[in-house]
Amino acid sequence: MIFDTHCHAYWRGLENREEAVRANMSAAGVCGSIQIGADIESSRLALDTAIRWGAGAWCTVGIHPSDCQDISVDSCEKIMRELDRLRESRSDKVVGIGETGLDYYHLTPGKEASQKEAQFAFFAAQARLAQRLDLPLVIHTRDAAADTIGLIKENGVRRAVIHCFSEDARFAEELTSWSEEIRFSFSGILTYKNARAIQDAAVYLPLDRILVETDSPFLLPAGAQGENGVNEPAFTRHVMDFLKTLRPEPPEIVEQIVWNNSLAFFRISDKFFLKAGQRRFPTGDHAGTGISG
Template sequence: MTQLIDTHCHLEFPGLKERLNEVLANMAANRVVAAVSIGTTLERAREVLEIAEAHPNIWATVGVHPDNEGVEEPTVERLVALANHAKVVAIGETGLDYYRLTDAPEWQRTRFRTHIQAARTLKLPLVIHTRAAAHDTIAILREEGAEAVGGVMHCFTESRETAKAALDLGFYISFSGIATFKNAASVREVARYVPLDRILVETDAPYLAPVPHRGKRCEPAFVRHTAEFLAEFLGIDFATFAERTTENACRLFSLRLTHPEEVSA
């Protein structure tokens, strides 16, 4: 039976939270049997956790997105305390993003190191965001010993060389709806390079809806479109691709899936 997992979404964000019952029903209709809802600030961590607590097929992460300024700054102790929860499966979203903050601020790198240290303390994987900062991202992962816990390079749009460096550190590579975009040939070629036992799929909902929903509000059910597209592109039977990416997600995040017929919308 075909099953998929959306390994990266933001269910507490506007456009999804107030429609959560509908979002969960759409997931079930598309055989998306689980989702990982990603933390981006400490102020909203409780919202993320409450959604995960209320639904057996939703898990959560704790972290502060590298773009977020003017928010509570994480410490190792604060992250560890928040992540001491049965539904928390990773630390992040964390990493570096120099696209908007072109001065490559030191506080981003300090925040990133804090997350890695917390993940190592907890023995939890990392959820990594990197944009226009691949060199520093890989360097800090190495310096802080992130290979001890591994994790996922989410919404991957970097080079094959960056993918190789991450794979060498034991990380998985996750592809979003961007892979379906006409102008994303380089992303698809990285997908061809990544071993099948290291590929994940995600939506980053409510952002980055895949074709045929590009430009619309995204939701976890749409991960099916990305998975179908990548399976066809890679010349892999869709059922096989779905099975392998689901196995990968369960392995990385130590997920125990509720039987699909028991998943409540």
């Protein structure tokens, strides 16, 4: 069983073929998904999708660095209140805050300083919200590795996932030693020919730190036949199968541990995935709903 810990199925290219998207997920063994919010409107859509999909689907609420960089820092608290109201309306479905983070790739020339300042402020606010609610933080980072590590430490962020991991083993090492509750989520980028540093990190990391995702509709994995080239949650299977080729553990153990990691990190009970009479996954250090080290 595979868990897509980061997708946007409400987005263009996926939102109008929901039935096929869900059928493809079942066929690929992708039984769990988390719909990720990137601003107030998409957080609402993420929640609506999670509710509509029922068991096996959850969501986050948050504001992406590129979506907050042109918003006045003064409205930060107001936006946090709105996100929190949304969460409160269905706290059973909202399992994280974000995606937040830093994105220096999409800065506007001439506006870099003020846009970075906004990204910092919205990160700090979402980190506080996540801490207050005891929820994990979903972190995006692009062309901003050193500052992202700095922000995580300054804000005392311990329980977080670096989503769509595209840094190297040194970056991973710095954060694994910072907190036992940091996870690294690998996307289709892992399967790309030029992704050697990312693949090295996927081998270096302890398996219990690893999650997988699609970030669909973006980042089609190598070898996946997406409708009109669009990525979809079912292709978490491609990421998982590629990860298995990299890891020293037996393939079935890789799939099982990464599944257990997903439930533990987001504190999702496995009761949502058990049909009557079905056997639970073997329990052990990685099972249960707490975070294992």
